[in-house]
Amino acid sequence: MTRLQMLFCALGLAGLIAAPLGQGNYIVYTMTSWLVFSISAMGLNLTLGYAGQVSLAQAGFMGVGAYVTALMTLAGVPWIAAAFVSISTSFVLGLLLGYPALRVQHHFLAFVTLAFNTLLFLVLRNEEEITGGSFGLVGMPRPNVLGLATDSNLSFYYFALVCFVVAAGVMWWILRSPWGRAFKALRENPIRAESLGLKIRRQTLLAFAIGSAFGGFAGALQTPQVQFIEPHSFALIHSLKLLLMVVVGGSGFFFGPMLGAAVVILLPEVLRFTEGYYLIIYATLVILLMVYSPGGLIGAGHKIRDRLMPRTEARRDMEKGFQL
Amino acid sequence: MAEFIQIILSGLAAGSIYALAAVGFTLLWQASQTINFAQGEFVMLPAFFVLVGMTVLGLGLWPSVALALVLSLLVLGVMFKKLVVEPMLPHGTLPLVIATIALGLLLKESVKEFYGATAQPFPPIFPQEVYQVAGASIAAQDIGNLAVSMLAIGGLQLFLTRTRTGRCMQATAQNPAVAEILGVNVKRMVMYTFLINAALATVASVLISPIYLAKFSNGETLGLVAFIAAIVGGFNQIRGALVGGLLIGVIDNISAVYISAQYRSAMPLLLLIAIILFRPQGLLGTSEGRSV
Amino acid sequence: MHRRLIGTAALALALTATQALAELKVGAIVELSGPGAAAGTNFRDGVKMGFEEINAAGGVLGEPITIVEYDSQTDPQVSRALVQKAIDEGVFAIAGTVFSSSTVVNMLVAKQAGIPQFTGSEAPSITGMGNPYIFRTAFGSQKGVPKLAAYLADEMGVKKVAIVWANTEFGKGGHSAFMAQAEKHGFEIVADIPTEQAQADFSADVLKAKNSGADAVFVYLTEEESARFLREAQKQSIGLPLVGETTLIGNKVIELAGDAANGAMGHVGLTPEANVPAMTDMVARFKAKYNYTPDHNAIKGFTAAWTIKCVTELVGKPDSEAIAQKMHGLTLTAAACPGVLLDVTWDDTGEMSRESFFVEVRDGKQTIKAILPPN
Numbered sequence: 006m007t008r009l010q011m012l013f014c015a016l017g018l019a020g021l022i023a024a025p026l027g028q029g030n031y032i033v034y035t036m037t038s039w040l041v042f043s044i045s046a047m048g049l050n051l052t053l054g055y056a057g058q059v060s061l062a063q064a065g066f067m068g069v070g071a072y073v074t075a076l077m078t079l080a081g082v083p084w085i086a087a088a089f090v091s092i093s094t095s096f097v098l099g100l101l102l103g104y105p106a107l108r109v110q111h112h113f114l115a116f117v118t119l120a121f122n123t124l125l126f127l128v129l130r131n132e133e134e135i136t137g138g139s140f141g142l143v144g145m146p147r148p149n150v151l152g153l154a155t156d157s158n159l160s161f162y163y164f165a166l167v168c169f170v171v172a173a174g175v176m177w178w179i180l181r182s183p184w185g186r187a188f189k190a191l192r193e194n195p196i197r198a199e200s201l202g203l204k205i206r207r208q209t210l211l212a213f214a215i216g217s218a219f220g221g222f223a224g225a226l227q228t229p230q231v232q233f234i235e236p237h238s239f240a241l242i243h244s245l246k247l248l249l250m251v252v253v254g255g256s257g258f259f260f261g262p263m264l265g266a267a268v269v270i271l272l273p274e275v276l277r278f279t280e281g282y283y284l285i286i287y288a289t290l291v292i293l294l295m296v297y298s299p300g301g302l303i304g305a306g307h308k309i310r311d312r313l314m315p316r317t318e319a320r321r322d323m324e325k326g327f328q329l
Numbered sequence: 330m331a332e333f334i335q336i337i338l339s340g341l342a343a344g345s346i347y348a349l350a351a352v353g354f355t356l357l358w359q360a361s362q363t364i365n366f367a368q369g370e371f372v373m374l375p376a377f378f379v380l381v382g383m384t385v386l387g388l389g390l391w392p393s394v395a396l397a398l399v400l401s402l403l404v405l406g407v408m409f410k411k412l413v414v415e416p417m418l419p420h421g422t423l424p425l426v427i428a429t430i431a432l433g434l435l436l437k438e439s440v441k442e443f444y445g446a447t448a449q450p451f452p453p454i455f456p457q458e459v460y461q462v463a464g465a466s467i468a469a470q471d472i473g474n475l476a477v478s479m480l481a482i483g484g485l486q487l488f489l490t491r492t493r494t495g496r497c498m499q500a501t502a503q504n505p506a507v508a509e510i511l512g513v514n515v516k517r518m519v520m521y522t523f524l525i526n527a528a529l530a531t532v533a534s535v536l537i538s539p540i541y542l543a544k545f546s547n548g549e550t551l552g553l554v555a556f557i558a559a560i561v562g563g564f565n566q567i568r569g570a571l572v573g574g575l576l577i578g579v580i581d582n583i584s585a586v587y588i589s590a591q592y593r594s595a596m597p598l599l600l601l602i603a604i605i606l607f608r609p610q611g612l613l614g615t616s617e618g619r620s621v
Numbered sequence: 622m623h624r625r626l627i628g629t630a631a632l633a634l635a636l637t638a639t640q641a642l643a644e645l646k647v648g649a650i651v652e653l654s655g656p657g658a659a660a661g662t663n664f665r666d667g668v669k670m671g672f673e674e675i676n677a678a679g680g681v682l683g684e685p686i687t688i689v690e691y692d693s694q695t696d697p698q699v700s701r702a703l704v705q706k707a708i709d710e711g712v713f714a715i716a717g718t719v720f721s722s723s724t725v726v727n728m729l730v731a732k733q734a735g736i737p738q739f740t741g742s743e744a745p746s747i748t749g750m751g752n753p754y755i756f757r758t759a760f761g762s763q764k765g766v767p768k769l770a771a772y773l774a775d776e777m778g779v780k781k782v783a784i785v786w787a788n789t790e791f792g793k794g795g796h797s798a799f800m801a802q803a804e805k806h807g808f809e810i811v812a813d814i815p816t817e818q819a820q821a822d823f824s825a826d827v828l829k830a831k832n833s834g835a836d837a838v839f840v841y842l843t844e845e846e847s848a849r850f851l852r853e854a855q856k857q858s859i860g861l862p863l864v865g866e867t868t869l870i871g872n873k874v875i876e877l878a879g880d881a882a883n884g885a886m887g888h889v890g891l892t893p894e895a896n897v898p899a900m901t902d903m904v905a906r907f908k909a910k911y912n913y914t915p916d917h918n919a920i921k922g923f924t925a926a927w928t929i930k931c932v933t934e935l936v937g938k939p940d941s942e943a944i945a946q947k948m949h950g951l952t953l954t955a956a957a958c959p960g961v962l963l964d965v966t967w968d969d970t971g972e973m974s975r976e977s978f979f980v981e982v983r984d985g986k987q988t989i990k991a992i993l994p995p996n
Contacts, residue, residue, distance in 0.1 A: 030708075031708075038698075053423070113605055116601065119556075123595075124595055124598050127591070127594060130591075130788065131592065131788075140722075143725070231697075242655075282438075287434075295420070296413075299420035332828060343822050343824070446658045446661075447913060448877055459856060468857075540821070546819060547821065550819065581825070586828060590815050
């Protein structure tokens with residue numbers, strides 16, 4: 006990290022710590038949702054933006070995490086253990102789904118995950134004895150951290166913020182590791198990467214599984230946040246929503262998913278004055294964005310900056326860091 | 330036995346309409362690598378063009394259907410290609426996938442805001458007669474839907490194999506670069522594909538809306554089914570999409586009656602997974618050279 | 622940005638004299654997009670029309686009401702956040718949500734803040750959880766279904782029943798209510814058929830019911846699915862009595878199903894044919910205003926608006942706590958509060974009861990077969 010980036014991150018973090026102070030319950034709750042969805046979108050970004058695979062089951066993995074955590078914490082297991090199991094379950098499921106799909110052809114992962122998400126929904130809804138069916142599960146406790154309760158919305162926000170920072174840190178570390186750097190090679194020139202000894206398929210499979218594990222982690226956090234889960238919250242449509250988040254923010258950029266999640270969650274608020282038309286406007290904006298800048302908002306930002314500022318050596322270095 | 334006949338028949342009738350959507354889906358894929366996530370909405374929309382023709386302009390059913398066809402060709406064919414697909418082709422598949430998801434949302438929400446959120450009755454095009462054959466009730470509507478879809482797909486197949494334009498389209502789908510060298514107007518052929526998809530969507534819409542009722546959200550399930558049918562049948566074959574559509578229609582009915590109503594929508598998905606595992610090119614498909 | 626308000630603080634503020642002069646806000650949290658959009662839009666339009674008429678006639682306690690409207694996107698989690706938001710913005714009562722799966726979640730927030738909530742949901746669980754701030758605008762299915770089952774057993778002599786139900790929180794409520802009654806009346810359930818939310822193709826379901834050997838089919842689906850079911854049943858000439866709730870024989874269903882609705886029977890809370898001029902009038906005004914036939918969700922929304930007005934005026938100030946208390950055991954008569962359309966009573970769980978009707982659809986119109994007393 007350059008000194009400038011560290012400064013930015015520190016400022017951002019300070020902003021996130023200060024932001025909820027003095028806000029109403031709703032704003033704090035919405036910001037918590039943003040943190041949770043950012044974690045999930047970050048995971049999808051690894052699959053999509055770095056490994057170039059479309060996963061249509063990120064909401065499904067959140068569902069896996071959410072239900073595992075709910076069932077375990079309702080049975081009295083501490084949240085941290087439940088979260089660990091949630092993450093591992095999603096990871097293993099990711100491997101199991103990804104292995105046969107990636108064996109065949111590139112775009113088949115999209116189809117397999119699509120089927121998985123819909124099947125998962127059916128199981129969650131139909132196996133009422135375990136999952137509560139369409140009645141869902143209610144009353145999951147919020148975790149105690151080092152003896153501190155997180156029952157109020159504000160304290161839960163800070164709890165989620167810590168989880169978010171940890172997740173972002175892990176993601177940063179993954180992408181900086183030699184293994185993560187290999188993705189860049191993969192994305193830029195797959196044939197050369199393979200000739201240098203990279204196992205494309207194994208690499209991609211792991212990326213998908215880790216991305217799914219991030220989904221599981223987000224789900225584990227969503228359970229105590231909402232304290233009510235039901236199958237519809239993890240249906241296919243929400244996977245599409247997550248996909249939009251990543252791409253709108255900028256897939257393949259570290260901060261893309263966070264920006265995208267903010268746009269998707271806050272946009273109904275910003276466009277409230279348009280009454281019923283906000284989804285129409287949102288959809289139109291997404292199409293325009295894709296035409297103008299497939300790199301999403303961050304990509305568009307770069308484009309504009311490139312136009313306004315002369316190219317210098319220093320700038321390119323910074324961009325490299327930004328993109329990882 | 331009567332029950333079984335009836336299950337198969339209504340499955341085929343529903344499946345033939347899925348096939349129309351699935352065929353359009355594969356055509357777009359072949360011609361321009363477009364995975365159209367708005368395909369369901371493409372089938373939802375023309376019904377509302379018909380309703381606008383009938384209620385707002387006061388036209389009869391058939392003039393309204395003609396109007397819907399023209400509007401669909403314009404909006405779902407020409408505009409979709411020129412405004413959405415074409416500018417995005419250089420960016421690769423992913424932005425286009427995202428754009429079609431957004432387009433689906435746009436169509437759905439526009440219909441909801443400008444026409445209404447509740448379902449609308451849609452006039453049937455076939456007589457509402459029911460015949461009793463060997464204990465099974467056979468509706469003229471089902472037979473009509475099956476016949477019209479089969480004719481549409483059969484006609485399309487003939488067009489593609491027997492006419493010069495059709496063969497040029499196939500050449501374009503298989504290898505645009507070579508087709509271009511051989512003097513095929515590739516751009517025009519791709520445009521034809523989009524127009525055909527729009528026309529098929531209109532036919533499907535007019536056939537299915539009397540049963541489904543016209544509603545903005547109809548595309549959600551239809552799109553998914555078309556998608557599954559296309560993959561099951563073979564993503565690069567019209568015949569495949571036809572077989573996939575019919576198969577999904579029948580399997581859906583059989584599993585609802587004999588296996589489990591709660592898990593009926595799981596069966597097509599399990600079939601999908603099995604196909605991907607054991608016959609990834611689809612039932613009738615041929616292996617694809619490119620890995621996109 | 623205002624300080625974080627916890628429920629009691631909001632209440633304390635609401636009680637101060639200065640607050641009484643501030644504008645009166647009612648939150649409408651409804652499904653305006655997603656699978657619940659049709660039901661939610663009806664409910665919202667009903668609430669809107671109700672308050673517009675109330676405001677035109679002088680408002681509540683002489684103050685006009687502002688509706689703060691939110692789209693829950695048919696997502697329970699979003700609905701919960703939005704109820705919180707409405708409360709943060711200082712509403713004194715809430716109308717919505719319609720889908721039971723949303724209401725069971727967001728009612729907990731309203732309860733915490735002590736804000737009375739008028740829901741359009743019908744699942745039994747909602748009033749079964751001891752929440753003193755939730756009030757129904759239509760019967761729960763545990764109220765309506767017994768009336769219907771008794772009619773099936775006593776008047777129609779039914780022994781074997783096939784059940785077709787929506788596999789959602791709403792449908793499961795009706796399903797379990799009917800199962801309890803089946804045991805009581807000794808019905809044999811010969812086919813038990815769950816269907817999907819927004820299902821379009823009912824051929825397999827109709828076939829199964831038809832071949833089950835039932836004397837009657839109990840249909841518990843939402844309105845549009847009911848219409849599709851009725852059409853398919855006609856197509857396969859099912860030849861069995863189809864009975865259900867308002868959602869099987871409501872106006873909207875008749876409009877959608879056309880001929881196919883003829884012969885369907887059911888239990889309805891409010892019907893335009895019930896010789897209740899207020900009701901017929903309301904439907905006519907609604908059609909003129911929004912250009913579509915209201916379904917029973919619109920009527921729920923409309924009566925919710927009037928209930929809020931009347932109970933607030935009975936209390937004398939927009940005091941959420943006092944309103945909630947007043948609602949328990951309250952009877953509003955159509956004479957005193959015309960917008961409730963028919964006399965109605967709430968018990969101490971928030972469940973409502975009122976006279977209802979057993980109707981059959983003949984020639985595209987509901988005809989009353991029996992008037993069923995409140996239970």
